[in-house]
Amino acid sequence: MARETISSASDAAGLAAMISRAAEQVGGQAGKEKRGLPPVEKWNPPFCGDLDMEIRADGTWFYMGTPIGRAPLVRLFSTVLRRDEDGKTYLVTPVEKVGIRVVDAPFLAVEMNVTEREGRQVLTFRTNVGDVVEAGEEHPLRFVVHGENRELKPYLLVRGRLEALVSRAVMYDLVELGEAVEIDGVPMFAIRSGNQVFPVMPEAELDALSR
Numbered sequence: 001m002a003r004e005t006i007s008s009a010s011d012a013a014g015l016a017a018m019i020s021r022a023a024e025q026v027g028g029q030a031g032k033e034k035r036g037l038p039p040v041e042k043w044n045p046p047f048c049g050d051l052d053m054e055i056r057a058d059g060t061w062f063y064m065g066t067p068i069g070r071a072p073l074v075r076l077f078s079t080v081l082r083r084d085e086d087g088k089t090y091l092v093t094p095v096e097k098v099g100i101r102v103v104d105a106p107f108l109a110v111e112m113n114v115t116e117r118e119g120r121q122v123l124t125f126r127t128n129v130g131d132v133v134e135a136g137e138e139h140p141l142r143f144v145v146h147g148e149n150r151e152l153k154p155y156l157l158v159r160g161r162l163e164a165l166v167s168r169a170v171m172y173d174l175v176e177l178g179e180a181v182e183i184d185g186v187p188m189f190a191i192r193s194g195n196q197v198f199p200v201m202p203e204a205e206l207d208a209l210s211r
Helices: 009-030 071-078 168-176 203-209
Strands: 047-055 061-063 081-083 089-092 097-102 107-117 120-127 132-134 141-146 151-159 162-166 179-183 186-193 196-202
Touching (some): 081 162, 151 196, 196 203
Parallel strands (some): 107 162
Antiparallel strands (some): 047 061, 120 132, 151 162, 179 186
């Protein structure tokens, strides 16, 4: 059976309106409590097809081949993103789920702040859609060496299964904080945040890459 594709501008406008109403409903139910992100992990709506929407590797959102220039609209869409067990990414509301394409990661970490807490280095990141995330046990960093050029790509878990690719500029600052750590008897180059140690790669591999 062919997959349905949602491709009209009115579909996107209607989806945005529905997401906005869902956010207002969640906020109303919260009462005086601080409004958080919509509880997309708890919603189980029917799949309604694929939307012609794509998040490029640089974090830019496109709809029907055109960049979405309105930052508030991008932020609104980002709050109802969910990556499911099938490895695909969806926009989810209480009443429908639509698929979108993600070239690399749905978010981009564009800023990093380094602080100290109880004598330990703490790394906090800001994404291109306004999420502020502290790297740690619940939000681990992982590192991938990608492609023929052996490019190092760090990723930060933001929420659920959604990750942020650490931008190249921030990646350079992040790597500067690396140190030699022995993990399971293997000398590793690693990054610390809070009480967590995130291995980047074996020191021997780092030495080979730097030659």
